Amino acid sequence: GPKVLQIPSHQIIDMGQMVTLNCDPVSNHLYFYWYKQILGQQMEFLVNFYNGKVMEKSKLFKDQFSVERPDGSYFTLKIQPTALEDSAVYFCASSLRQGQAPLFGEGTRLSVL
Amino acid sequence: QQKVQQSPESLTVSEGAMASLNCTFSDGTSDNFRWYRQHSGKGLEVLVSIFSDGEKEEGRFTAHLNRASLHVSLHIREPQPSDSAVYLCAMGSGSWQLIFGSGTQLTVMP
Numbered sequence: 118g119p120k121v122l123q124i125p126s127h128q129i130i131d132m133g134q135m136v137t138l139n140c141d142p143v144s145n146h147l148y149f150y151w152y153k154q155i156l157g158q159q160m161e162f163l164v165n166f167y168n169g170k171v172m173e174k175s176k177l178f179k180d181q182f183s184v185e186r187p188d189g190s191y192f193t194l195k196i197q198p199t200a201l202e203d204s205a206v207y208f209c210a211s212s213l214r215q216g217q218a219p220l221f222g223e224g225t226r227l228s229v230l
Numbered sequence: 231q232q233k234v235q236q237s238p239e240s241l242t243v244s245e246g247a248m249a250s251l252n253c254t255f256s257d258g259t260s261d262n263f264r265w266y267r268q269h270s271g272k273g274l275e276v277l278v279s280i281f282s283d284g285e286k287e288e289g290r291f292t293a294h295l296n297r298a299s300l301h302v303s304l305h306i307r308e309p310q311p312s313d314s315a316v317y318l319c320a321m322g323s324g325s326w327q328l329i330f331g332s333g334t335q336l337t338v339m340p
Contacts, residue, residue: 159330
């Protein structure tokens with residue numbers, strides 16, 4: 118079936134550096150999401166993106182975070198600069214319609230040292 | 231702030247015995263509830279979505295929603311060892327986001 122692909126599966130960077138997490142959503146999907154899961158904690162919503170715009174973001178979506186999907190390519194989450202508390206698994210998800218259960222990728226584990 | 235609580239934290243059942251998982255939510259304003267599962271190191275797999283009180287079946291998975299009691303459950307019929315995973319309840323909030331519970335670790339013993 119259709120899949121959401123996330124690249125890379127694990128990324129290690131030094132605090133203060135910039136990182137870009139890449140997501141290849143299902144090809145005909147229109148709604149895109151990022152969720153964050155700190156080890157041992159609940160999955161939490163970060164942001165939703167539709168028609169080139171952020172539709173909703175949570176308080177976890179700090180000013181250092183940004184998302185984009187230029188020209189229908191990867192849906193990206195950029196963190197600049199990174200902080201230690203950004204260490205987590207970041208899940209990308211996409212859906213065709215609003216209110217439809219999103220399909221999730223396998224996550225990118227980000228380790229900030 | 232809306233919250234989702236899951237119970238039990240972990241559950242062990244024998245292969246073929248019904249497994250029942252529970253989820254309570256903080257208010258009755260949502261109109262959509264999802265059950266996902268997550269095998270270790272993998273992404274989330276959607277199992278059942280339910281939008282109105284009553285029952286919704288998808289294969290061996292049946293969700294029951296009772297908004298008056300702020301409760302949704304998942305019953306897994308004839309579970310197999312391959313069903314061993316973390317099961318996550320999620321509540322739709324607003325137009326865009328899902329609020330997840332902390333999960334139930336299900337182990338199915340052969």
